[in-house]
Amino acid sequence: MKRGFIFYNRTGFLTLLNREIHRFMKVPVQTVLAPLISNILYMAIFGGMLQTRSVGIDGVSYLHFLVPGLATMGAIFAAFQNPAFSIISQKFQNTIQDLNSYPISVTEKILAFIFGGMFRGVLVGVLTYAATIFFVGYEIEYPLFFVLGLTATSFVFASVGLIAGLVLDNFEKMNFALAIVITPLTYLGGVFFEVSKLPGILSSIKYINPIYPLVNITRYAYIGVCEGNIYTHVLVTTVLVISSYLIAAHIFKKGIGIKTV
Secondary structure (H helix, E strand, O other), X not given: OOOOOOOOOHHHHHHHHHHXXXXXXXXXXXXXXXXXXXXXXXXXXXXHHHOXXXXXXXXXXXXXXXXXXXXXXXXXXXXXXXXXXXXXXXXXXXXXXXXXXXXXXXXXXHHHHHHHHHHHHHHHHHHHHHHHHHHHOOOOOOHHHHHHHHHHHHHXXXXXXXXXHHHOOOHHHHHHHHHHXXXXXXXXXXXXXXXXXXXXXXXXXXXXXXXXXXXXXXXXXXXXXXXXXXXXXXXXXXXXXXXXXXXXXXXXXXXXXXXOO
């Protein structure tokens, strides 16, 4: 096998990536349709009840404010769950050690799991936007940047999902991390409201909440404005993409959750 700059065995990498994508596409009702319906219900309920609510961004309705937040939230949950569920499932089936025998490089293994989760996250995020066209129309300020924002968000949380899958050893712990850590951070990251309007110390959480810049990048791409400085959000997001991957790669290369089960 000829070594490349990144890929040692391109066919093997694509095979593993294809497996990760087809694994969730076999049950689209659970992995794609369910979160999509949840986001539509959020849109219908919150949008219906609060559509006249004022937003601290001039000229922006609450419904338009809500759409990019829901798309980002859908991408976060979907991207996290895909690699986390895949790795923990292999632990449950006692086949996780087989990863060591795959004829592909460690980088290819890591990227296959991350790209699989990233694809699912972007898919759910884009479909969420498409589903909201009925409520708010199809206008979007920067379409390419919108997809790029969802891609960066999905990459970050696919990496986090891979970390969770390696470190955690059962589905209960994974669901606990999702419910107790990621979900509150998502809600406090500006999905449903402006973080600056939170009372007291809650408004300061944005400085340590990694989801806050991700939501605002998508919101800027959708409506052309956002809370805070877009250049700062892009910089922080770039750091998150790089650091999340490096941490996931370090844990994977050390064999945590793979060599000892």
